[in-house]
Amino acid sequence: xAAVDALRVRAMVRRQTYVQRRSPQRWFDLFVWPMVDxxxxxxxxxxxxxxxxASGSATPYMLSGILxxxxxxxxxxxxxxxxxxxxxxxxxxxxxxxxxREVELLASLIVTSLARLVIGLGAVALxxxxxYAFDVTTAGxxxxxxxxxxMAVGWAISLIVxxxxxRYGSGAEILTWGILFIVIALSGAFxxxxxxxxxxxxxxxxxxxxxxxEAARTLLDGDPIxxxxxxxxxxxxxxxxxxxxxxxxxxxHLFRVRGYVTRYS
Amino acid sequence: xLEARGLRKAYRRTTAVDGIDLxxxxxxxxxxxxxxxxxxxxxLLMLLGAILPDEGTVEVLGHPLPKERSEAMEGVGFAAGYxxxxxxxxxxxxxxxxxxLYGIAEPEPGIAxxxxxxxxxxxxxxxxxxxSSGQRTLVGIVKATLHRPQLLVLDEPTASLxxxxxxxxxxxxxxxxxxxxxxxxxxxxxxxxxxxxxxxxVFVAAGRVxxxxxxxxxxxxxxxxNLEEVFLHLARPEED
Numbered sequence: 001x002a003a004v005d006a007l008r009v010r011a012m013v014r015r016q017t018y019v020q021r022r023s024p025q026r027w028f029d030l031f032v033w034p035m036v037d038x039x040x041x042x043x044x045x046x047x048x049x050x051x052x053x054a055s056g057s058a059t060p061y062m063l064s065g066i067l068x069x070x071x072x073x074x075x076x077x078x079x080x081x082x083x084x085x086x087x088x089x090x091x092x093x094x095x096x097x098x099x100x101r102e103v104e105l106l107a108s109l110i111v112t113s114l115a116r117l118v119i120g121l122g123a124v125a126l127x128x129x130x131x132y133a134f135d136v137t138t139a140g141x142x143x144x145x146x147x148x149x150x151m152a153v154g155w156a157i158s159l160i161v162x163x164x165x166x167r168y169g170s171g172a173e174i175l176t177w178g179i180l181f182i183v184i185a186l187s188g189a190f191x192x193x194x195x196x197x198x199x200x201x202x203x204x205x206x207x208x209x210x211x212x213x214e215a216a217r218t219l220l221d222g223d224p225i226x227x228x229x230x231x232x233x234x235x236x237x238x239x240x241x242x243x244x245x246x247x248x249x250x251x252x253h254l255f256r257v258r259g260y261v262t263r264y265s
Numbered sequence: 266x267l268e269a270r271g272l273r274k275a276y277r278r279t280t281a282v283d284g285i286d287l288x289x290x291x292x293x294x295x296x297x298x299x300x301x302x303x304x305x306x307x308x309l310l311m312l313l314g315a316i317l318p319d320e321g322t323v324e325v326l327g328h329p330l331p332k333e334r335s336e337a338m339e340g341v342g343f344a345a346g347y348x349x350x351x352x353x354x355x356x357x358x359x360x361x362x363x364x365x366l367y368g369i370a371e372p373e374p375g376i377a378x379x380x381x382x383x384x385x386x387x388x389x390x391x392x393x394x395x396x397s398s399g400q401r402t403l404v405g406i407v408k409a410t411l412h413r414p415q416l417l418v419l420d421e422p423t424a425s426l427x428x429x430x431x432x433x434x435x436x437x438x439x440x441x442x443x444x445x446x447x448x449x450x451x452x453x454x455x456x457x458x459x460x461x462x463x464x465x466x467v468f469v470a471a472g473r474v475x476x477x478x479x480x481x482x483x484x485x486x487x488x489x490x491n492l493e494e495v496f497l498h499l500a501r502p503e504e505d
Binding site for chain 1: 331338341343348351361365367
């Protein structure tokens with residue numbers, strides 16, 4: 001028997017699509033929040049450039065930063081809240097006593113988060129183009145691996161958050177956004193790592209997202225694809241993703257051993 | 266069909282299950298009875314793989330848990346009176362979701378037939394969260410039976426239901442088991458349900474099996490007039 005049953009994955013994707021369609025507040029996450037970010041950071045970039053305190057690249061740096069930050073944001077928040085939906089509607093026990101495998105639930109969350117990513121990213125890219133004449137495609141195909149790295153970072157964060165929610169209950173949900181913003185701040189989404197206080201730089205250097213954001217700035221400057229930087233990011237991911245998966249599996253085991261499912265029934 | 270041996274489960278301050286053995290044969294209808302806190306739900310959740318026992322083994326339809334949980338659950342249906350249905354889905358969407366999870370690719374005809382069997386076909390387009398508790402329980406049981414499980418596990422299916430809906434549940438479950446030959450494992454505080462549906466009762470108290478047999482055997486063993494009196498005797502032993 002296949003480890004992943006396509007019918008079950010499709011069923012869960014459909015379930016999450018219904019939730020998205022029928023939850024007006026979810027559209028805020030998908031459209032409004034990215035637009036607000038674009039206006040805030042795009043305008044800051046434009047203002048700094050007008051004051052002559054920075055090179056003309058301030059606006060593109062800010063806008064590419066916000067666009068790429070939303071890659072991490074959407075992939076993390078979509079996956080984590082997709083899981084939390086099952087806890088909010090106390091559906092977790094129904095799923096746990098069905099044939100659905102954990103890997104199938106994760107696969108469905110990845111598919112849904114990809115769809116949300118396309119929509120959310122499209123919104124930011126369109127807003128940046130319409131409002132600030134910033135065309136992200138000028139960075140070229142090199143942006144594809146950058147986006148892939150950031151997407152995987154978002155998923156890794158959500159695996160950790162899901163593990164924490166399994167272990168500590170609903171109170172840990174706030175970490176969906178908390179951990180995300182710590183990673184974003186340390187990764188230099190809007191500034192080079194050199195701008196961080198010295199004590200924080202070692203932490204920044206080990207994050208794959210730091211190297212992805214750095215690679216994006218290199219691309220925006222018109223330089224060739226920085227494969228070295230992307231290679232470091234890939235090595236970081238090769239460490240982070242298995243660690244996040246191992247953490248989630250450990251928390252899931254504890255969840256079953258300690259009978260925490262009764263919190264949601 | 267279902268074989269659990271030596272199940273033990275302790276939480277921080279209490280031992281919920283203390284060495285339970287439980288077997289259910291194909292087509293058999295068994296009630297797991299006991300006062301609140303006796304360990305019934307913890308036992309059920311261990312039998313379904315949602316909670317791992319500290320000790321003991323569980324085998325469902327020939328599949329050991331937790332290793333082959335997914336395969337085992339393909340042949341099991343579960344519903345609980347206390348469980349809500351997923352939010353933001355219509356009843357027919359909930360049923361389609363679970364039918365797909367149980368491997369039915371085109372479930373619509375089966376859903377229509379199952380809703381009709383429980384006399385709730387008119388609820389197909391209702392939002393699942395807008396149902397009364399009785400309607401929700403009925404939909405939950407439809408959800409648990411769509412894939413014609415070999416073992417149907419029901420936790421307090423008639424809790425907080427009025428007598429009319431409780432009877433609807435009872436009749437629907439009986440008909441389902443009659444038609445499919447499914448075995449039934451049910452917990453309930455309603456001894457009328459148990460008397461009507463089950464051919465065997467397993468009484469649990471303080472996490473242990475204290476009686477196992479036909480209703481008549483168990484009533485005789487405790488020297489009581491009916492199952493309700495046995496229940497009260499086990500729940501309040503100090504009053505005897």
